[in-house]
Amino acid sequence: MSALIFANPAILFGLIALPVIWWLLRLTxxxxxxxxxxxxxxxxxxxxxxxxxxxxxxxLTLLRMLLAAxxxxxxxxxxxxxxxxxxxxxxxxxxxxxxxxxxxxxxxRRVQTANLLIDDAESADVPVSITFTADASHEAVPGTAAAAxxxxxxxxxxxxVPDRARAAQAVRxxxxxxxxxxxxxxxxxxxxxxxxxxxxxxxxLSPAEMRLIEGDxxxxxxxxxxxxxxxxxxxxxxxxxxxxxxxxxxxxxxAQGRALxxxxxxxxxxxxxxxxxxxxxxxxxxxxxxxxxxxxxxxxAAHLLDDGFKRRRIALLAGESGSDFQPLLQPxxxxxxxxxxxxxxxQPNTADLSVAxxxxxxxxxxxxxxxxxxxxxxxxxxxxxxxxxxxxxxIRFAGPRLAAAPADDPLVPVILRQGERALGGAMSWSExxxxxxxxxxxxxxxxxxxxxxxxxxxxxxxxxxxxAERTWASLSDGTPLVTEKEVDAGRIVLFHTSAEATxxxxxxxxxxxxxxxxxxxxxxxxxxxxxxxxxxxxxTLAPYRLLTADGVLTTETGTxxxxxxxxxxxxxxxxxxxxxxxxxxxxxxxxNLLAPKTVIARFxxxxxxxxxxxxxxxxxxxxxxxxxxxxxxxxxxxLDSLVVLFMNGTFSRGPGGRRRPSGAAAAAIAAxxxxxxxLTPGQSKAQEMAPGAGAKPGDEQILxxxxxxxxxxxxxxxxxxxxxxxxxxxxxxxxxxxxxxLEPGAPVGLDITKDELAFYPIIYWPISATAPMPSxxxxxxxxxxxxxxxxxxxxxxxxxxSLGGGGTTPNGERLQAILANIDIPPLEPTPTDHVLTRSFYxxxxxxxxxxxxxxxxxxxxxxxxxxxxxxxxGDGVTPLLITGNDFAGAWAVDSQGAPVLPTVPPDEMQRxxxxxxxxxxxxxxxxxxxxxxxxxxxxxxERLGQ
Numbered sequence: 001m002s003a004l005i006f007a008n009p010a011i012l013f014g015l016i017a018l019p020v021i022w023w024l025l026r027l028t029x030x031x032x033x034x035x036x037x038x039x040x041x042x043x044x045x046x047x048x049x050x051x052x053x054x055x056x057x058x059x060l061t062l063l064r065m066l067l068a069a070x071x072x073x074x075x076x077x078x079x080x081x082x083x084x085x086x087x088x089x090x091x092x093x094x095x096x097x098x099x100x101x102x103x104x105x106x107x108x109r110r111v112q113t114a115n116l117l118i119d120d121a122e123s124a125d126v127p128v129s130i131t132f133t134a135d136a137s138h139e140a141v142p143g144t145a146a147a148a149x150x151x152x153x154x155x156x157x158x159x160x161v162p163d164r165a166r167a168a169q170a171v172r173x174x175x176x177x178x179x180x181x182x183x184x185x186x187x188x189x190x191x192x193x194x195x196x197x198x199x200x201x202x203x204x205l206s207p208a209e210m211r212l213i214e215g216d217x218x219x220x221x222x223x224x225x226x227x228x229x230x231x232x233x234x235x236x237x238x239x240x241x242x243x244x245x246x247x248x249x250x251x252x253x254x255a256q257g258r259a260l261x262x263x264x265x266x267x268x269x270x271x272x273x274x275x276x277x278x279x280x281x282x283x284x285x286x287x288x289x290x291x292x293x294x295x296x297x298x299x300x301a302a303h304l305l306d307d308g309f310k311r312r313r314i315a316l317l318a319g320e321s322g323s324d325f326q327p328l329l330q331p332x333x334x335x336x337x338x339x340x341x342x343x344x345x346x347q348p349n350t351a352d353l354s355v356a357x358x359x360x361x362x363x364x365x366x367x368x369x370x371x372x373x374x375x376x377x378x379x380x381x382x383x384x385x386x387x388x389x390x391x392x393x394x395i396r397f398a399g400p401r402l403a404a405a406p407a408d409d410p411l412v413p414v415i416l417r418q419g420e421r422a423l424g425g426a427m428s429w430s431e432x433x434x435x436x437x438x439x440x441x442x443x444x445x446x447x448x449x450x451x452x453x454x455x456x457x458x459x460x461x462x463x464x465x466x467x468a469e470r471t472w473a474s475l476s477d478g479t480p481l482v483t484e485k486e487v488d489a490g491r492i493v494l495f496h497t498s499a500e501a502t503x504x505x506x507x508x509x510x511x512x513x514x515x516x517x518x519x520x521x522x523x524x525x526x527x528x529x530x531x532x533x534x535x536x537x538x539x540t541l542a543p544y545r546l547l548t549a550d551g552v553l554t555t556e557t558g559t560x561x562x563x564x565x566x567x568x569x570x571x572x573x574x575x576x577x578x579x580x581x582x583x584x585x586x587x588x589x590x591x592n593l594l595a596p597k598t599v600i601a602r603f604x605x606x607x608x609x610x611x612x613x614x615x616x617x618x619x620x621x622x623x624x625x626x627x628x629x630x631x632x633x634x635x636x637x638x639l640d641s642l643v644v645l646f647m648n649g650t651f652s653r654g655p656g657g658r659r660r661p662s663g664a665a666a667a668a669i670a671a672x673x674x675x676x677x678x679l680t681p682g683q684s685k686a687q688e689m690a691p692g693a694g695a696k697p698g699d700e701q702i703l704x705x706x707x708x709x710x711x712x713x714x715x716x717x718x719x720x721x722x723x724x725x726x727x728x729x730x731x732x733x734x735x736x737x738x739x740x741x742l743e744p745g746a747p748v749g750l751d752i753t754k755d756e757l758a759f760y761p762i763i764y765w766p767i768s769a770t771a772p773m774p775s776x777x778x779x780x781x782x783x784x785x786x787x788x789x790x791x792x793x794x795x796x797x798x799x800x801x802s803l804g805g806g807g808t809t810p811n812g813e814r815l816q817a818i819l820a821n822i823d824i825p826p827l828e829p830t831p832t833d834h835v836l837t838r839s840f841y842x843x844x845x846x847x848x849x850x851x852x853x854x855x856x857x858x859x860x861x862x863x864x865x866x867x868x869x870x871x872x873x874g875d876g877v878t879p880l881l882i883t884g885n886d887f888a889g890a891w892a893v894d895s896q897g898a899p900v901l902p903t904v905p906p907d908e909m910q911r912x913x914x915x916x917x918x919x920x921x922x923x924x925x926x927x928x929x930x931x932x933x934x935x936x937x938x939x940x941x942e943r944l945g946q
Contacts, residue, residue: 060640063643066636070630073629074629078629087124087181088181091179091181091182092127092128093118093120093127093180094175095184096164096171096183096202097132098132098134098185099133099155099157100158101159101222101300101549102189102190102217104298104549105219106215109618110617111152112618126181128147129171130151131167131171133164138167138170138174139170140167140174156549157549159546160299164185164194164195165194168199168201172201179207181208183210184213185202185212185213188220189215189602190217190220190600190603191600191602210613211612211613212615221237221296222238222298222598223236223237223291224238225303228282228310230344231279232279233252234276235263235265236273237274239272240272240600242272245267245268246267248293248294250265250291250293253291255287288305290304291303297552298549298551304581304591305590309590312367314345314368315363316347317360318330318332318499319331319370319373320372320789320879332371334499338517342517346360346365352781352783353780357376361387366523367394367395367520369395369396371397371399372398373401374824374825375401377776378776379776381411385487388411389490392490394492396492396494397497398458398494398497398498401826411492413494414461414470414483414485415461432456433456433475433476433479434476435449435473435475436478438472439474443518444472452509455481455504457504458475461496467480467483471483481495482496539565540563540564541583541589543561543562543563543577544583546580547593563577563591570596571589573591573592579591579592708744709745710746710760711729711760712747712760712762713763714765716768718771722749724888725749728764728890730747731891731897733745734897736918740840748760752774753774757782758788761926762790762791763791764793764887766797767796767814767818769809774818786822790879791880792881793880793881794880794882794883795884796811796815796882797885798811799851799853799885825859825879827856827882828856829855829856829857830846831860834860835928836921836924843917845913846883846913846921847913848887848888848889848914849902854883856881858878877924885914887917887918890914
């Protein structure tokens with residue numbers, strides 16, 4: 001075949017007209033005659049006459065002939081194409097065509113190349129065997145060129161990775177013992193896992209010659225992974241051609257195909273992978289339905305997203321806030337760090353659960369995690385139950401507060417043992433218990449058991465017939481560690497151990513992160529796929545929408561089969577399960593073309609020593625001369641025009657050396673002046689503000705409360721009780737000023753329904769059965785105050801604690817009613833080795849106006865398992881103290897400093913010890929577990945005489 005062909009050879013007959021054009025161009029018509037106005041005739045005769053030649057110069061005629069020839073040749077479209085027919089006629093032409101996803105961009109050129117090969121085979125009168133590597137079935141028996149051409153016309157690129165080994169096996173079976181003349185692999189240029197097997201099979205056919213035809217590979221770019229991080233979405237891509245740097249845009253589209261955001265893939269020279277960051281709010285990222293590379297229409301350039309990709313919003317609540325100076329002991333510390341890579345964690349800005357929970361529910365989170373929250377405000381149970389029934393997931397962690405909560409809690413998945421929930425009983429062991437193997441159902445199915453995880457304490461579940469079905473994780477002794485219960489569309493999950501490392505080392509392990517990640521993915525996943533994840537078994541999902549080779553979703557499912565989606569496994573596309581969405585409109589799982597972390601590599605075939613000829617696609621070497629010829633014709637036209645202007649004297653100089661005008665006067669260019677407006681702001685007089693102007697009412701009082709420590713008491717509305725409380729705290733303040741370096745200010749009476757409580761380290765609350773019952777909102781504010789680190793000293797003033805057994809007084813009943821709506825931890829009488837007994841004075845009991853009633857504090861969870869005589873759990877301060885000894889009655893003094901009420905029995909040493917009790921309580925509130933430090937033990941033992 002000639003190296004130069006013309007697409008329109010008939011146009012070349014126009015070259016016959018060149019002699020006629022030569023003759024016409026040699027003749028130059030005379031210029032038009034101008035009649036001069038008579039008065040100027042004399043002046044006109046003075047001017048030199050211009051003579052018009054009868055013939056143009058030969059070189060100008062030649063220039064115009066070249067221009068005409070260039071136009072004729074350009075229209076004829078000459079193409080340089082060095083391709084030649086060199087098929088071996090000694091056997092059939094075996095044509096193996098890759099029709100995978102990467103061929104969609106240049107499929108027409110591949111069809112053209114294959115057609116040329118089939119034409120060559122037809123000219124050589126040899127049969128043709130054509131096979132497509134991305135087809136599920138093959139018919140590779142050699143046939144006529146016309147039949148091969150029909151198969152080629154019917155073929156289309158598929159959204160799959162080619163399987164050359166299957167195609168090679170089909171060719172081997174079809175050829176039987178026939179030796180191919182020419183075996184051509186029309187490749188997409190990308191390597192596959194089965195290439196070695198395929199090339200060995202091809203080499204075993206012993207073809208006379210083998211060819212490899214490839215494209216340039218510039219369109220072989222695919223998205224392999226998308227991770228929805230906290231601040232942005234990270235998209236990973238891979239490419240085939242790595243010779244030069246390349247920049248591409250990635251668009252994030254919603255379900256309607258509208259672009260919501262975009263990022264940039266920046267491939268460095270020589271790099272096969274790149275990562276783009278798509279920065280947008282996570283609410284907008286949750287609307288992403290697919291990703292696509294701008295300018296590429298292939299299945300590899302599209303990445304489908306399902307509900308599992310969406311970033312969940314998780315709300316965290318804790319029974320107590322913990323100390324910022326000891327973050328490792330905070331209940332939410334490990335939970336928040338485990339979830340941050342996978343979810344958007346939100347925490348309320350208030351510890352008042354009656355306010356925080358409605359605020360959280362307004363944001364419609366995917367899950368809510370409660371860390372050691374035993375009792376919720378009564379008005380929050382109904383909204384939480386409705387949220388769970390609508391599909392929410394409530395995840396709870398045990399702890400001392402949950403262990404002390406009522407057994408009829410509706411937000412617990414199983415019945416918890418009531419009799420053995422006091423820590424130190426059956427809930428703790430002499431030997432820590434390890435984890436058992438995870439069951440084959442549930443979201444933890446398939447996770448390896450971590451032998452180094454141990455649990456020393458847990459809340460126990462009451463045995464029920466369905467307990468085993470509700471247990472997602474258990475300990476080696478068979479007791480449940482994680483249980484769940486489905487509630488309509490939602491579920492409740494309970495970890496029977498704590499969220500920090502006091503009851504087990506589970507929060508310190510990688511299993512904790514993986515368990516929370518799986519639970520988060522389970523939350524509001526929706527559809528059949530989420531149901532499969534919940535049960536832990538493979539769910540079979542029918543094809544819902546499939547991806548075409550051009551990267552378009554279609555409802556045509558063809559021969560695609562339902563796919564089994566195993567829990568926590570990424571499905572991979574195959575011939576039976578092409579990429580697309582599997583499931584239903586209510587819930588589906590995305591199956592993408594390439595697995596995460598896939599890197600495209602170049603196809604490098606080995607042919608067992610046989611020579612392999614490499615070629616490009618048809619038209620790859622062909623070069624059309626039409627653009628160059630048109631450009632040359634245009635350049636000749638410009639040159640001809642300049643010559644004519646020169647010959648007409650356009651560039652000649654007139655008298656005085658000035659250039660003569662070339663015709664009409666040139667149009668004047670208007671200068672556009674942009675005025676710079678000086679932005680002179682209007683001068684405004686500064687407002688003279690009076691001292692204190694702009695301050696809000698009450699700011700001065702707030703500053704005073706922050707500057708000076710004040711003892712506070714709850715006003716009950718009963719004048720006598722409130723007067724004794726004020727006088728009692730005044731007497732204690734004077735004693736503190738006299739005996740310690742603390743100088744408290746005047747006592748403050750608090751209306752707990754509206755006053756700010758955070759200014760006071762401790763609040764004294766005298767209980768009176770005849771006073772109005774506090775509202776639920778007021779009790780919730782007290783609950784929030786204690787969660788934030790404050791302490792309330794409840795004083796029933798009846799010498800008997802409502803928690804001590806025996807008869808209950810009216811004041812004790814009122815205290816029980818108040819505490820019924822507060823999430824309190826387990827309580828115990830103050831141990832003899834508690835920090836309260838030595839924070840300032842060494843005390844053995846805590847009398848007030850009465851004696852005999854114990855001072856109840858938060859139960860220490862570690863004290864029972866330690867041999868130290870001077871120990872304290874005290875990483876924090878007990879949130880509440882309860883007594884019946886009437887502290888304020890013993891502390892109360894009049895304006896002269898004299899006691900107001902006598903002690904019972906009358907004993908001034910009892911009043912002295914009552915003051916000392918108050919001092920110890922205040923020092924404990926202000927210094928925490930400082931005195932629990934071992935550095936104080938020798939001095940304490942020496943003072944005790946031991």
